[in-house]
Amino acid sequence: MIPEFDHIYIDEKSIDSEVALRVRSLYPENKISVVSEEPGLQLKGAMTAEEFNASKRTLFLTPFKGQFFKRCPGATQKKTLTCCNYYVLNLGSQCNMNCSYCYLQSYLNSRVTKVFTNIDQALNELEEMAVENSHHPFRVGTGEIIDSLSLDEVTHYSRKLIPFFQKYPKWVLEFKTKSNKVDQFLDLPGTPNIVVSWSINPPNIIDSEEHGTAKFHERIAAAVKCRDRGYRVAFHIDPMIWHPRWQENYGYLAEEIAKNFSAKDVQIISIGALRFQPEQRFMMKERFGMKSLVNQAEMFASDNGKMRYDSQIRAEMFSFMNKKLKSLNSDFNAFICMETPETWIKSFDKIPMQMPELKEFFKPLPQVRDLPAQDNK
């Protein structure tokens, strides 16, 4: 079933784009309008909860103006965070799913879900970069400010990106998703440098906090399908959310991963704990109420301004998850995401550069032009 929208706007500059033609073939005419500018562009300031909800139900196809390819936000916070050299390729913004903790609630100010129609320009940017850098192990993800695959049945961008990255085997492309939308590209055989990853939580957390996403076993089943077609998979156990039976529930999650996948199947397992910008707390409470475990959480301001659990609780959660995963399969590569060196030491007893299996991910890479960092997390 294709994703539902209340209305779809097509920028007149995108009217002949492949994705616009595809949208016209999938959705009824009365849901589609051609416009000369972004709907709601004149509205200034932060969105209300209602406007934010509405932005998820309004699709806007438009060309992206600017540089597609950016460094991960962790790169802007090198002084406080230990970052894993990740690059992001933004093919849209906003998400048609609805997680209570989503950082987009404090990041976006556009009243629409955007899908950028000029993906060929993004590929040209990458092609230029490849001239000098095809031998460096860049990791590129498309799921930073939009889910990589939840709208892919509509855009079919995976079908362009997979063959492109297969030309550069040193580069790794990562589709990061909370959906189970993979069938649209599974006729293309996978290669080890194409990673399909799932942001995943135990079933009870998915039910209470990750609304409109694929269920736990749907995500695992989709990952199995990808693995069986030769794709590598990855898991982001992020954000871990503390609750009274967290060890039992996260233990189950780890067991399910280990039951279904070998270490060879899984490129990486990243672990992170709940964190958010303080300014989004009111919108979170307004949209999800105080029954949400995220809104009930005991959060405190951290050094970089984000709200986080107490540092000891975080270290306990990371250490538990790491030990559990290693006890199930000692070859799993697990690391923590968006964390301070102190938390690394408390949780893993060392920093990533001291861990041979992770060194490659954290080793500084050469500067690629003057790539800006995505300034959102």
Add this chain to the structure above:
Amino acid sequence: MIRLPKKRILINTLAMSAIQPSLQSLSQQLNLNDHDLQFFNDWMTAKKMSESAFPFLKLVKTDTDLSLWIKGLYHCSLLNLTFSETLQTMELFTDLLLMGHNEILFEKSQNRDQWKNHLHQLRYPMTAEVDQQLKHKLENLPWPVGAKIKFERRGDRAGVEVKMFISSSADLTKAISSLERVKENL
């Protein structure tokens, strides 16, 4: 019970139109007289309180909760909290209200620090308990003689601030040796 003149109720609370109807019921509930209400209004004026200062007020949806919310704000005025203390306290108060707490919120409300501590413990029960244990443990470590130890929570971290006066290398040697013992006991 004194019936409040409408004009008086409007003084300085115009900027907080959301609380107007509940203010009337609060004055009845708490048996406030003209003088009390004037005091509340004057405090709000002095502290430059307005609805926009409380972005979390929009989360309070029911009349009952709104009455309790204003009662909370009234207690802030009685304790003469500063503007920022009032914001912090009322944000905690709002969370607790939405989590289903009601009259328990006003326990220990006669004393500024005790009330703030009480609300903090209600909102952060797990952290409060862990902090209490950690405080006890840290304060009973063999710190150097004369060192002043103060347990503190600083955002997402809890620990101790240690103040020592060193006047000679012998003092320093003793202090280091004590700190080594502290490390062993951690």
